[in-house]
Amino acid sequence: MKASSVSTAAISEAMRYSLMKTQASLVKAQKEQSTGFYADKGLALGARTSQSVTFNRELERIKGIIDSNSMATARLSATQQALSGIENAAQTFLSALGTAVSGDSQSAMTQNIARDTLGSMSSLLNSSLNGEYLFAGINTDVKPISDFSDPSTAGVTAFQNAFVAKFGFSMSDPQAASISATDMDDFITNNVEPMFLGAGWSDWSSASDQPIVGRIALNETTETSVSANNAGVRKLAMAGVVIEQLMSANLSTGVRQSLIKRTVSVVGEAMGDLANLRSVTGIAEKRVSDASDRMDQQSTLLEKHILKTEGVDPYEAATRVSDLLSHIETAYALTARMQQLSLLKYLS
Numbered sequence: 190m191k192a193s194s195v196s197t198a199a200i201s202e203a204m205r206y207s208l209m210k211t212q213a214s215l216v217k218a219q220k221e222q223s224t225g226f227y228a229d230k231g232l233a234l235g236a237r238t239s240q241s242v243t244f245n246r247e248l249e250r251i252k253g254i255i256d257s258n259s260m261a262t263a264r265l266s267a268t269q270q271a272l273s274g275i276e277n278a279a280q281t282f283l284s285a286l287g288t289a290v291s292g293d294s295q296s297a298m299t300q301n302i303a304r305d306t307l308g309s310m311s312s313l314l315n316s317s318l319n320g321e322y323l324f325a326g327i328n329t330d331v332k333p334i335s336d337f338s339d340p341s342t343a344g345v346t347a348f349q350n351a352f353v354a355k356f357g358f359s360m361s362d363p364q365a366a367s368i369s370a371t372d373m374d375d376f377i378t379n380n381v382e383p384m385f386l387g388a389g390w391s392d393w394s395s396a397s398d399q400p401i402v403g404r405i406a407l408n409e410t411t412e413t414s415v416s417a418n419n420a421g422v423r424k425l426a427m428a429g430v431v432i433e434q435l436m437s438a439n440l441s442t443g444v445r446q447s448l449i450k451r452t453v454s455v456v457g458e459a460m461g462d463l464a465n466l467r468s469v470t471g472i473a474e475k476r477v478s479d480a481s482d483r484m485d486q487q488s489t490l491l492e493k494h495i496l497k498t499e500g501v502d503p504y505e506a507a508t509r510v511s512d513l514l515s516h517i518e519t520a521y522a523l524t525a526r527m528q529q530l531s532l533l534k535y536l537s
Contacts, residue, residue: 251487254407255488258405258484263318278305279456279463285299286453290449303428328395333395344384345430352376356372361437361438361439365439373447381431386424397418400414401413411477421463425455
């Protein structure tokens with residue numbers, strides 16, 4: 190019979206190796222306890238790992254759409270508020286024009302209200318959210334509208350130059366009193382309208398005709414912005430500029446009344462277009478909200494399936510952590526006892 194020698198160093202080394210394995214298992218168990226999922230999904234799921242990856246990727250995609258929908262909802266809501274403000278300004282302007290038609294107000298008062306309307310429009314159309322202009326279309330980093338009343342802007346300059354080119358004198362010239370209602374109507378139709386309803390609008394607007402189109406669901410997209418190039422905005426701007434510029438001109442009373450009557454019609458059309466734009470924006474806002482609700486439901490279902498596939502029993506995980514901690518404490522105690530063993534103590 191052969192006797193084998195056992196040293197305390199060998200036993201200590203074996204204990205150290207066992208302790209290292211237990212500590213690695215503890216780290217894994219603590220991760221599973223805190224997250225509720227397997228620490229090593231590939232090892233735990235085996236062939237089902239690809240299914241887990243697919244579900245997680247789909248969940249991240251849905252959450253991304255939900256986040257973008259939240260931003261789109263905020264943008265559409267702010268747009269609705271701005272459009273409401275423009276409509277209110279248009280209604281005030283229309284009321285002032287109605288009073289002017291009846292002859293109950295002075296030209297200067299009507300001109301001031303037109304100027305206030307243009308100022309409100311400029312401010313609201315240039316409003317922004319999270320650093321992006323609401324009415325710029327896809328050009329969200331470009332200020333969409335220039336100041337309608339600033340004489341240095343290209344639009345105002347073009348308007349004044351068109352008047353001189355048409356009649357041969359400036360608006361303040363005494364000869365302006367000789368302009369007939371027919372001539373003024375021709376000027377509005379053939380010179381002013383193209384500035385606002387045609388290619389000349391680029392002198393006033395830097396917005397893009399193309400709105401932002403966002404994906405609001407896995408298989409659904411919608412427009413989530415409004416452009417300042419909308420017909421209602423153009424018509425209201427034209428009406429405001431015509432009154433603001435020409436009411437100070439040396440025109441006859443009959444021409445002024447003719448201008449005001451035509452402007453009343455234009456503002457009415459503008460308000461109809463703006464109301465339609467608000468309804469379209471409201472429909473888009475509802476679509477985004479409904480899509481987000483559906484995405485939330487899909488997200489919840491995917492999370493439940495992922496938890497069922499990858500999740501660990503929290504009670505089992507807690508028990509495993511407790512057992513491993515107990516083993517480690519025992520191993521440390523044994524190691525401390527073994528380190529106290531020596532031949533001298535044995536022989537003494």
